[in-house]
Structure formats: C-alpha cells, structure tokens
Amino acid sequence: MKRIALDMDEVLADVYAKLLIYFERDLGWQPKWEDYAGKKLYQLEGAQHLRKYLHARGFFGDLKVMANSQMVVQELQAHYEVFIVTAAQEFPNSLIDKYEWLEVHFPFIHWRNFVMCGDKSIIQADYMIDDHVRNLRNFQGTCLLYTASHNIHNTDFIRVNDWLEVRRFFQQELAKEGKTL
Amino acid sequence: MKRIALDMDEVLADVYAKLLIYFERDLGWQPKWEDYAGKKLYQLEGAQHLRKYLHARGFFGDLKVMANSQMVVQELQAHYEVFIVTAAQEFPNSLIDKYEWLEVHFPFIHWRNFVMCGDKSIIQADYMIDDHVRNLRNFQGTCLLYTASHNIHNTDFIRVNDWLEVRRFFQQELAKEGKTL
Numbered sequence: 001m002k003r004i005a006l007d008m009d010e011v012l013a014d015v016y017a018k019l020l021i022y023f024e025r026d027l028g029w030q031p032k033w034e035d036y037a038g039k040k041l042y043q044l045e046g047a048q049h050l051r052k053y054l055h056a057r058g059f060f061g062d063l064k065v066m067a068n069s070q071m072v073v074q075e076l077q078a079h080y081e082v083f084i085v086t087a088a089q090e091f092p093n094s095l096i097d098k099y100e101w102l103e104v105h106f107p108f109i110h111w112r113n114f115v116m117c118g119d120k121s122i123i124q125a126d127y128m129i130d131d132h133v134r135n136l137r138n139f140q141g142t143c144l145l146y147t148a149s150h151n152i153h154n155t156d157f158i159r160v161n162d163w164l165e166v167r168r169f170f171q172q173e174l175a176k177e178g179k180t181l
Numbered sequence: 182m183k184r185i186a187l188d189m190d191e192v193l194a195d196v197y198a199k200l201l202i203y204f205e206r207d208l209g210w211q212p213k214w215e216d217y218a219g220k221k222l223y224q225l226e227g228a229q230h231l232r233k234y235l236h237a238r239g240f241f242g243d244l245k246v247m248a249n250s251q252m253v254v255q256e257l258q259a260h261y262e263v264f265i266v267t268a269a270q271e272f273p274n275s276l277i278d279k280y281e282w283l284e285v286h287f288p289f290i291h292w293r294n295f296v297m298c299g300d301k302s303i304i305q306a307d308y309m310i311d312d313h314v315r316n317l318r319n320f321q322g323t324c325l326l327y328t329a330s331h332n333i334h335n336t337d338f339i340r341v342n343d344w345l346e347v348r349r350f351f352q353q354e355l356a357k358e359g360k361t362l
Contacts, residue, residue: 003303005303083300083303085303088297089280089292089293089295090292092277092280092281092292093277095276095277095280095297096273096274096276096277099270099273099276100273110299111270111271111273111299112270112299112300113299113300114270114298114299115296115297115298115299115303116269116276116296116297116298117295117296117297117298118291118292118293118294118295118296119264119293119294122184122186122264122266122296122304122305122306123303123304123305124302124303124304124305124321125303140305
C-alpha cells in the first residue's frame with residue numbers, strides 16, 4: 001500500500017481561524033484574506049506577538065477541523081496508509097495537544113501512524129500533503145501543496161485548495177490503476 | 182552529510198535500570214541479567230504490571246543516560262546528521278518527558294532532529310541504531326542492533342554492545358573515506 005504523509009496545521013487543523021480571533025481581540029480589527037494573502041498572519045504590522053500563543057499548552061487542542069478532511073482521509077485509508085506528519089517540535093507543549101486532537105477528530109488513524117518531528121526531510125512516503133514549501137522541497141515522492149495564505153504565489157507543486165480537491169487528485173491517481181475512491 | 186537515526190529507550194536512556202527498581206519494590210527480589218536474558222523484564226512471572234508504569238507522566242523524564250552515549254553522539258555530529266527517532270506514541274505522556282530529557286542530556290542535538298513516531302518504517306536515513314529488531318527489519322539503510330536483553334539471540338544485524346562499540350563501528354566507516362572520528 002502506498003503511503004501518504006499528511007500535515008496537520010492548516011491542512012487538517014484550522015490554526016488561522018483561532019489566530020484571527022486573537023488578532024481581533026489584541027489589535028481591534030479583523031483582517032480579511034486579502035490583507036494577509038502572500039504572507040503569514042503574524043507578519044502583519046503589530047501582529048508578531050501572535051506567534052507566542054502557539055507555545056501555550058492547549059493552543060493546538062481545540063482547533064477546528066478543516067472541512068471534509070475527516071471524510072476524505074477515511075476514504076483514502078481504503079487504498080493508502082495515511083501517516084500524520086506534523087512539525088510539532090518547535091512547540092513542545094503542542095505534542096500532547098496534537099496527539100489528543102488526533103484521537104478526538106481522527107480516531108480512525110492509529111497512533112502508530114502519528115509522527116511528530118522537526119525536519120520533515122527524514123520522512124519516507126509516496127505522497128506528502130503540506131502547506132509549507134520547505135517541507136515539500138525535500139520530499140522525494142509526489143508533493144501536494146495545500147493552499148494557505150503564505151504559499152499562494154508558489155507554482156512549483158500540484159496545488160490543492162481544499163479537501164474535495166485532495167479527493168479529486170487521488171480519484172485520478174486511483175483511476176490510473178483502475179480503482180475508485 | 183549522512184544521517185543516523187538513533188533510538189532512545191535502551192540505547193540512549195536506561196529504561197531497565199529504573200524498571201529494576203520498581204521490580205524489586207513490587208516483587209521483593211532483584212533479578213539478575215541471566216534471569217531475563219532473551220526476553221523483556223516484564224515477561225518474568227508476576228512482572229507484567231511493570232509495563233503500566235511506562236504510561237505515567239514523568240516515567241521517561243529521569244532515566245539514566247547510557248554510558249559514553251553523550252560523548253560519542255557529540256563526536257558523531259562532526260561527520261553525521263544525528264536524528265533521535267523514538268517510538269513514543271504508545272505512551273503519549275512520554276512525549277514531553279522525552280523532549281525535556283533530550284534537552285537536558287543532549288543539548289547539542291537541535292529539536293529539529295527529534296522525531297517521535299509509532300512505526301519507524303517511515304524513517305529515511307543512512308544508519309539506524311535500535312534495540313528492536315522490528316524497527317531494523319523495515320529500515321533500508323545500515324542497521325546496528327544495540328544489545329538489550331530481549332534481542333541477544335538475534336544474528337541478523339551488526340551488533341553493538343555499548344557506545345564504545347558504536348564509536349568503533351563509525352571509526353571504521355569513516356576510515357573507508359579516509360576520515361577519522
């Protein structure tokens with residue numbers, strides 16, 4: 001069975017939805033997508049401190065699930081080994097938050113398939129779905145760039161804008177082998 | 182630079198030294214190496230419950246460091262990228278314990294090189310040092326089996342009995358390229 005290495009933040013878990021709440025609370029206005037298109041939210045003026053919230057215990061524990069991700073991941077498991085590969089090490093408090101979040105929202109993925117790492121170049125799989133260009137650059141398999149504000153100008157990878165596009169991509173992959181998702 | 186994937190438990194961190202203390206406390210006698218040679222300590226009669234202690238927060242936080250491991254790992258870093266690859270996911274409480282333990286005892290290894298996983302077959306590196314045959318079986322690079330009671334009968338891999346033997350192995354590897362450790 002081929003393997004898919006699946007990122008968490010901004011791919012399965014909606015970090016920005018939560019950061020936008022903190023942004024509005026702290027800065028008094030709610031930025032629109034156009035305001036941070038092409039960059040990270042905390043690169044906006046006065047928002048640099050937002051990144052500190054990522055270090056707090058609990059931050060990653062109650063993030064919203066990206067639309068349709070649960071359904072599509074479960075479908076993919078019929079044909080692929082799905083591994084969660086998350087760069088959690090910069091935020092040690094996120095380790096247990098992320099583990100528990102996965103158990104709640106993706107109970108059909110076994111803990112054996114959870115990987116918390118720092119540098120994803122150590123990962124060996126057939127597909128990687130990630131919003132960070134730096135992770136995909138060092139990957140030897142097929143790369144899918146999951147759209148996030150900071151990567152919209154990149155044209156080096158196959159782009160997926162949402163989970164229905166992820167599903168469509170793998171439907172096409174499976175169709176080459178005469179299979180259906 | 183070639184990469185070494187380095188296991189923690191029973192390779193860098195002495196789990197058995199701590200389990201033996203619990204064993205004696207709970208069962209009233211201290212087993213010798215011969216008593217559990219060829220198996221795991223908690224496979225001894227009446228000791229099955231010891232495995233439960235591994236789930237407790239803190240268990241992995243104060244383990245002793247294996248003799249000479251710090252010195253040799255630091256030497257290896259001059260020639261190799263050293264990644265810590267630990268199967269922590271069975272014990273979610275161990276995630277933060279292991280992270281903190283590494284920061285205390287191996288501060289010269291960057292957190293980017295910490296990998297907490299379940300199934301090590303996702304790891305891509307040139308060398309793997311591990312005490313579990315199942316981890317080495319799925320590895321495509323060069324395998325070093327670090328001696329532990331449960332693996333003494335295995336003859337499928339290059340065996341290292343301690344960190345001075347690990348050093349000797351890499352001295353020989355480097356000598357092939359005209360380098361010294």
